[in-house]
Amino acid sequence: MGKILDGKAVANLLAQNLKEKVKKLKSEGIVPHFCVINIGDDPASKIYVRMKKRRAEKIGIVQDVYQLSADTSQEEALKLIDKLNSDPKINGVMVQLPAPDQIDADELLARINPDKDVDGLTPANTGRLWMDNHFVEPATAEGIIELLKHYHISLAGKNVVIIGRSNIVGKPLAALMLEQDATVTIAHSKTQNLEDLTKHADIVVSATGQAFLVTADMIKDGAIVVDVGINHVNGKLVGDVDFENVKEKASYITPVPGGVGPLTVQFLMEAVVKLTRRQNDRR
Ligand SMILES: NC(=O)C1=CN([C@@H]2O[C@H](COP(=O)(O)OP(=O)(O)OC[C@H]3O[C@@H](n4cnc5c(N)ncnc54)[C@H](OP(=O)(O)O)[C@@H]3O)[C@@H](O)[C@H]2O)C=CC1
Ligand SMILES: Nc1nc(=O)c2c([nH]1)NC[C@@H]1CN(c3ccc(C(=O)N[C@@H](CCC(=O)O)C(=O)O)cc3)C=[N+]21
Secondary structure (H helix, E strand, C coil): CCEECCHHHHHHHHHHHHHHHHHHHHHCCCCCEEEEEEECCCHHHHHHHHHHHHHHHHHCCEEEEEEECCCCCHHHHHHHHHHHHHCCCCCEEEECCCCCCCCCHHHHHHHCCHHHECCCCCHHHHHHHHCCCCCCCCHHHHHHHHHHHHCCCCCCCCEEEEECCCCCCHHHHHHHHHHCCCEEEEECCCCCCHHHHHCCCCEEEECCCCCCCECHHHCCCCCEEEECCCEEECCEEECCECHHHHCCCCCEECCCCCCHHHHHHHHHHHHHHHHHHHHHHHC
16 A cells, blocks of 8 residues: 655645744845735635745745736736836745736746746746756646655656646656656647556656546556645545545555645745845845
């Protein structure tokens, strides 16, 4: 039976460490301060924004939330980003996704000053990620890398299948795993015979938002399974993986909740502190 990769515990352990870094900054008169721009009324986004706030407070980081109405124009959102970019008191900026239909989210992301890019999703930082020259990494991908490291799971030479090719999860994770010498396959909704790929994988990561996509018959005995998905089924929070059955076959598996999610939030906080430190050391 598979061992649980306890993302929540690892995130809380890292939070203790980060708190000390924040204390050190505070002794120099610096308080890490970032802003989340949330446009519209997506209920899940509001929950995530609250979770970030909770973790930020625990660590000693100041988080402002700019809650913009669902009918906010592109110009208004761009103006707010420009204002935060040029405010020296603000160390980090992020735009919560998804944004409403009238908003071009890619243009908003591209407007964020790469030196304040908490999510690591600006074109500049995405480029640096693929050139192995990165400073902040997208939090979910970095969280997964650090989770595997915590459990002494090496990526070198491993066959990894990542299901999902989004700019926020699948693609950055592929870059980071490739950098650690894994052989990476990225699957998506047009992939044929997905199980032929996953059956040969040492590590399967699912980031699709499709509950029960990954079943036990798709997994090699002793494989490692990382579940990024967040789905609500009959009022219950589940991932993409049929956890109860897959855990009998896997050597390690992440639960949902309590797996990748808390690490995502933790690594957003890590990014805020790193950016704050660099901005102050450069002055
Ligand atoms: N735990 C955490 O910290 C985080 C969790 N999430 C969750 O992870 C999931 C993915 O998020 P995100 O990457 O933003 O989502 P997107 O919707 O942007 O991307 C989903 C990806 O999954 C692929 N996909 C969808 N259905 C299938 C299928 N049946 N078979 C194979 N591939 C499929 C899509 O393929 P195609 O490109 O062809 O459409 C796409 O590449 C969501 O549930 C989200 O809530 C996201 C971020 C952080
Ligand atoms: N610009 C941007 N950056 C993001 O990082 C970003 C985003 N937009 N949009 C949405 C996704 C999703 N995401 C999650 C964060 C925390 C949990 C999390 O903490 N989950 C808990 C449970 C959550 C619950 O109870 O609902 C867990 O899995 O244990 C999940 C998902 C960040 N995202």
